[in-house]
Amino acid sequence: MTPSSSELQATFQALRGLLGRYQPPLMPKVNKAGHFDLWSTKNVVIDGRKRTEVYFAGVIIQKGYVGLYYMPVYTTPEMKKLFxxxxxxxxxxxxxxxxxxxxxxxxxxxxxALDAGYKLYKKNGWV
Structure with a gap:
């Protein structure tokens, strides 16, 4: 059964609340109704490339679900073992x-999962 818009909004708010615990040092690029994300704005070098920001995670209300976009599992697929x-x-x-x-x-x-990802980013010097 597809969740109602109020159920999706409640899910979004709960996940948004978890992400807010990392702000600062992580900072949002998008902070609006139905879409929130967090980035590290520290200058770092990753795989030989200089970066001025690194995406951490975000939540977006989609059609029928809330998407939790979680970059630590992309950069370090072994993290799946922790889930x-x-x-x-x-x-x-x-x-x-x-x-x-x-x-x-x-x-x-x-x-x-968010705590583990944040610790990984700290360990890598990305935060």
């Missing part, structure tokens, strides 16, 4: 989780 099967089943493609409903258990799994 509970429930969260991993929502991963579509390399870095986007399609979340239709969000309960306390799934919210805790997302929080653990």
């Amino acid at each position: 509970a099967p429930e969260l991993l089943s929502l991963l579509k493609g390399k870095s986007c989780f399609h979340i239709q409903t969000l309960d306390a258990r799934l919210l805790a799994q997302v929080k653990r």
